Amino acid sequence: xxxxxxxxxxxxxxxxxxxxxxxxxxxxxxxxxxxxxxxxxxxxxxxxxxxxxxxxxxxxxxxxxxxxxxxxxxxxxxxxxxxxxxxxxxxxxxxxxxxxxxxxxxxxxxxxxxxxxxxxxxxxxxxxxxxxxxxxxxxxxxxxxxxxxxxxxxxxxxxxxxxxxxxxxxxxxxxxxxxxxxxxxxxxxxxxxxxxxxxxxxxxxxxxxxxxxxxxxxxxxxxxxxxxxxxxxxxxxxxxxxxxxxxxxxxxxxxxxxxxxxxxxxxxxxxxxxxxxxxxxxxxxxxxxxxxxxxxxxxxxxxxxxxxxxxxxxxxxxxxxxxxxxxxxxxxxxxxxxxxxxxxxxxxxxxx
Ligand code: 5AD
Numbered sequence: 001x002x003x004x005x006x007x008x009x010x011x012x013x014x015x016x017x018x019x020x021x022x023x024x025x026x027x028x029x030x031x032x033x034x035x036x037x038x039x040x041x042x043x044x045x046x047x048x049x050x051x052x053x054x055x056x057x058x059x060x061x062x063x064x065x066x067x068x069x070x071x072x073x074x075x076x077x078x079x080x081x082x083x084x085x086x087x088x089x090x091x092x093x094x095x096x097x098x099x100x101x102x103x104x105x106x107x108x109x110x111x112x113x114x115x116x117x118x119x120x121x122x123x124x125x126x127x128x129x130x131x132x133x134x135x136x137x138x139x140x141x142x143x144x145x146x147x148x149x150x151x152x153x154x155x156x157x158x159x160x161x162x163x164x165x166x167x168x169x170x171x172x173x174x175x176x177x178x179x180x181x182x183x184x185x186x187x188x189x190x191x192x193x194x195x196x197x198x199x200x201x202x203x204x205x206x207x208x209x210x211x212x213x214x215x216x217x218x219x220x221x222x223x224x225x226x227x228x229x230x231x232x233x234x235x236x237x238x239x240x241x242x243x244x245x246x247x248x249x250x251x252x253x254x255x256x257x258x259x260x261x262x263x264x265x266x267x268x269x270x271x272x273x274x275x276x277x278x279x280x281x282x283x284x285x286x287x288x289x290x291x292x293x294x295x296x297x298x299x300x301x302x303x304x305x306x307x308x309x310x311x312x313x314x315x316x317x318x319x320x321x322x323x324x325x326x327x328x329x330x331x332x333x334x335x336x337x338x339x340x341x342x343x344x345x346x347x348x349x350x351x352x
Contacts, residue, residue: 001209001212001258003024003254003257004024008204008205009201009202009205011250011254012201012204012205012247012250012254013201015246018246018250021253021254021257022249022253022280022283022284024253024257025252025253025254025256025257025283025284025285026283026284026285028256028257028260028285029256029260029283029284029285029287031260032260032261033260033261033263033285033287033336035324035325035326036287036325036326036327036328036331036333037266037282037286037287037288037320037325037326037327037328038088038089038263038287038289038328038331038332038333039086039087039088039089039289039290039291039327039328039329039333040087040089040090040091040125040127040288040289040290040291041078041079041081041082041085041087041089041090041091041290041291042090042091042093042268042290042291042292042293042294043070043090043091043092043093043293043294044094044292044294044298044299045069045070045092045093045094045294046067046068046069046070046094047067047068047095047298047302048067048069048094048095048097049094049095049096049097050095050097050098051095051096051131051165051166051169052166052168053164053165053166053169053230054164054165054230054232055164055193055196055224055226055227055230055232055233055305056227056230056304056305057229057230057303057304057305057306058095058302058304059230062229062230064229065229065301065303066301067301068301069094070295070298072105072108072109072112074295075092075109075113076112076113076116078090078293078294078295079113079116079124080116081293082124082293083117083124085313085329086329086330087124087291087329088122088124088125088328088329088330088331088332088333089124089125089126089127089332089333090113090125090126090293091126091127091128091150092106092109092110092126092127092128092129092130092146093128093129093130093150094129094130094131095131096130096131096132097130098131098133098137100137103133103137103140103141104140106130106141106144107140107143107144108144110126110128110141110144110145110146111144113126113145114126114144114145122332123145125147125148125332125334126145126148127146127147127149127150127189128141128146128148128149128150129149129150129151131151132151132174132177133177135180135184138177138180138181138184138186139184142184142185142186146186147185147186147187148186148187148189148217148218148334149181149186149187149188149189150189150190150191150218150220151174151177151178151181151188151190152190152192152193152220152221153171153175153178153191153192153210154174154192154196155192155193155196155199155203155207156192156203156206156207156209156210157199157206158171160196160199160203161174163197163198164196164197164232178190178214185342187217187218187334187335187338188216188217188218189216189217189218189219189220189263189265190210190214190216190218190219190220191219191220191221191222191265192204192207192210192251193221193222193223193224194222194223194224194241194244194247194248194251195223195224195239195241195244195247195248196224196239197224197232197236197237197239198237198239199239199240199241200241201240201241204247204251207221207251208251208254208255208258211255211258211259212258212259215337215341216259216262217335217337218262218264218265218335219255219259219262219263219264219265220265220267221248221251221252221255221265221267222248222267222268222269222270223244223245223247223248223267223269223270224244224305225269225272225273225305225307226305226306227303227304227305227306228306233306244273245270245273245274248270248273249270249277249280249281249284252266252281252284252285252286253284253285255285256284256285257285261335261336261337261340262335262336262337263287263288263333263334263335264285264286264287264288265286265288265289265290266278266281266282266286266289267281268290268292268308268309269304269305269308271309272305272306272307272308272309275309275311278316278319278320279319279322279323282320282323283323287333288333289316289320291313292310
């Protein structure tokens, strides 16, 4: 795969090409996705987790954080706030809990959120990011009214995936979940972490090709940031990617150039590394931000990585407008690629 005669690895490694890459990505972004930045009010509703990912601060073995789960009423109130502020979409995110009881509880909340909206108005869009579930559970959540799902692959390198997860978690299962989500009709987002120990630039190239080959509707990628209460944070190991910040921006830019009409998130993790990344990420092609709605009282317990940054919504808006972009208030801002994809699927099925 070449972009203007440069191969992807060269674009990731050669810093002289960085300004050119950013310009090219912004050009593609403005042409294909315009100057809007869409909002997903982020509700991190629980940090209970049955997984033990070696990098993640809310892994089940971390006894240094207090566990919390918001109540149905708290979640509905936050959704109402999101609606009233014109966010038009929320993202419900949590650690992974796979019992039917929990999934049914969540499905009921999703239905109640959909019913919050005045009947003559477009209802809140709901993105879920609650991990690996069964087909039946995903179906239940889709039928309840969630229409987007984020499930990061973390890395397209199976060996590296196995090195950063305990043996119970499998790469193949993760991929299978992504296909199930797509079959069910979700807009499917995935993504990776950049700068993982042992990760190479060739791995990043493969990550980009995975986005292309799977045909993701949305991408959420961010830098890996060590967390002190995790096995990987306690025993830091080197990576070929030393400047994770720049590498992440380059990944965003390349993703935008390769997938012009998908949605790309400017991650909070990136802002944690460098506050000024908001503007750079948007110019590099990110067109979605997730303002945090999680209550202040529990926010610090949703610590996937160290020193998570919180930028107030008003500040985000000011800064976006200062670089001549617009905030997509009252708009769903769905991924155009998704609609194109399902139209093609329908056509294919009709021809079969
Ligand atoms: N650094 C960066 N991102 C992390 N995540 C979890 N732990 C970390 C970390 N230490 C990301 C993973 C996961 C998402 C919920 O958060 O990509 O999928």
